[in-house]
Amino acid sequence: MRKLPLLLCGVALGATAALVVTQPRIFLGGANAAVTDTYKQLNLFGDVFERVRADYVEQPDDGKLVEAAVNGMLASLDPHSSYMDGKSFQDMQVQTRGEFGGLGIEVTMEDNVLKVVTPIDDTPAAKAGILSGDLIIALDGDQIQGLTLQQAVEKMRGPVNSPITLKIKRAGKDDPFDVKIVRDVIRIKSVRSKVEGDDVGYIRITQFTEQTFDGLKASIEKLNKDIPANKFKGYVIDLRNNPGGLLDQAIAVSNAFLDRGEIVSTRGRNPDDIQRFSARPGGDLSAGKPVIVLVNGGSASASEIVAGALQDHKRATILGTRSFGKGSVQTIIPLNGNGALRLTTARYYTPSGRSIQAKGIEPEIEVKQNVPDDLKGKDETKGEAGLKGHLESQDKKEEGGSSAYVPADEKDDTQLKAALDLLRGAQKSAFFPPDQKTAVPN
Template sequence: MPRYTKRFAKPCLILFVMIFSWLGSVGFPELSAGDEETYKGLKIFSDVIDLIEKNYVDPVDSKDLIQKAIQGMVGSLDPHSQLLPPEAFEELQIDTRGEFGGIGIVITMQKGLLTVISPIEGTPAYKAGIRAGDVIIKVDGESTKDMMLWEAVKKMRGPKGESVAITIFREGEANPMDFTLVRDIIPIESVRHLALQPGFGYIRITNFQENTTGDLTAALTDLEGGKTPMKGLVLDLRDNPGGLLNEAVDVSDVFLEKGNIVSIKGRLEKHTKNFDAKPNRNRHDYPIVVLINGGSASASEIVAGALQDHHRAVILGTTSFGKGSVQTVESLRDGYGLKFTIARYYTPSGRSIQAQGIVPDIEVRERLIAEDTLAESERMLKERDLKNHLDAEPFPDMSVPVSPEKDAKEKESGKEQSTESRYGPLDLKGLQTDNQVMRALEILKGYQILAETRG
């Protein structure tokens, strides 16, 4: 036996026991004893842990190192797979419910910077003057550099009445700006609606959570109950990051009577499923225009793709984000969770929009911008820009297009998204200045005029 093997044999054996004990404590399945390559890799891994634990300049926590190694392993698969520590797992579950305590901002990680997409109208952040595009550089004095998104969310959420300090960098300001905000209860309203004109409704869905379909049905009932019969609907899915798959299917089913809504195909048979529409007791037969943009992702792309392939709606706007993969979250022991990708999804015509997106039937930019200004589709981060993103794959069993007979048919300069109005109460005057909404309304009114002319 070589010298180094004798020297490290006992420590490695002890370390293996520690590693497998920890892996077991968070619920990972046992590895096959016959997988020699796996064990060779684990042997190298244990050697590295042992050397670092004994020789690194500062003391290290072996459990913490192992957790980070697993996070790195899962994160290398694709941008949407990750190990969720108990706090992150809890935050993920909160995101699909009705309300939480916080300051009221929608945030994202953009080029490694914690960036505000929009303050939610009426919340502490909105009242304090937080703006879209602000970069949060500190939370309670702690730098957000290298902070994961869920960690930042966790730090800013909390009980109503407690304060949190944030430091932001704002373009055009020479120095960072400090804000002390008192947390409040932030309702998560995924559906809002109003009448653009008599007979023409507008519904905005900001995300897909547990009560989205019920709220959509209630909104339709309210719009259809007006004095003027419904002649057309604008369904706004812009900047909708997605959410629950079953809610996307159910929302699509509200407007479809039969045919496929979406198919998911994974490596395992249990991850391959077809979701089909069912006849509705209350039919909504009026024309629909669906609005999308580069911020429309995942579940919102399922809805747009289903309605487009069945010729049930005209899709207007700019190409969507292109997240055509399906994730599941498995509960592990000790409060941990594992979020990982199990399948790609396919629209009714067999399209995989992974890293490609839903292309609108009519391309209309959000703002009328000068020719020398970068186009929206080139400005916005897309799935294809993310590290380790999955590529689209054809689905041979779904290659035939849908047959209608068979399946029933930013700033002022334009460099910054204008999303603030999408997270607060609807404002009719604001919508009347929205280029895409007004174009959608023109299309619906034109359809009504043609229908009356033919009639």
């Protein structure tokens, strides 16, 4: 994905240069008129900026004024274009890398203190004896109270091999106690897998980071060792509530179940701004075993690329509820060491040529969860079509969101149960296994 923005920019610049050379009179005249109008608008901005600086009731911060103006300009485009200051850009890079210097604990904020959700296996926190349910009330002697969750997380992250002392309050112990932990490299585990029963490989992908394909490959290899070949019924790939991530990782994950054919194409504003990404022959790691992909209203972007590719090639059956419908590509453009621009530069299309922007992926088999009464009406996502200022569907036919609820207890998960029943033959459907004769041509 990091190479993609450079390639897209190169294509766009090349196209513009060719037009200027071949049609100088038409293009240069129009360009001069447009430039004149643009400078008038910029002069308007300059006039307003100077008037605010001179006459506002209090002395404004010039940097904040400019940043607010930039944010306003980008917000007028679509919900996914934005400016990131240096700190936000750094945080985004940490998230997509999938690794950082830290302790290895998942936390939430509860009653103005940090509550440990779970320590991650084989990390400094787990080795130091941090337990689920522990309350962190201070970091290096500074109280947590008054900090936001993000601020507290930032304090726990830091250079590898640097120490930090946590003051822990634990149920069953009268007094808080200190735990000194030395930071190490923490890798966000975006792929988790297990054997369902003794015959189905379950793989959950939570996001698409730089580590995702490697995690998927390791999971498939382990499942092949743990499940006897004569018992192995197939895979459940769980993409529910996966918000997306890196395009190259979505392509690699798709290729793990395909050995030929287009996976996705991206198309920008100009006719020549088209890129096609195809499966690498020999890339299929699944040995042709049946696949069911779970999606819901929280499955977006890169998740929809994977689901759409496997659906169009009839490699998998999609089960669950309609996905989010984010069918656009954002390019990250660094700005001279001063943050970065996240700009929507293209729509993506599934192998059959579908744009799912503001529509989503429709599952062949719709299965809804039994939503608790207290969550009914709160479990629905707006979907891309429900976002203010979203990029419109090209045919103007749009679909809203769907439920994003997944029960905490697996025994209540009707979508997973339906997938397992189909793979084991306990339930039948005309859509499983998918009809290869109706697949898009490879």
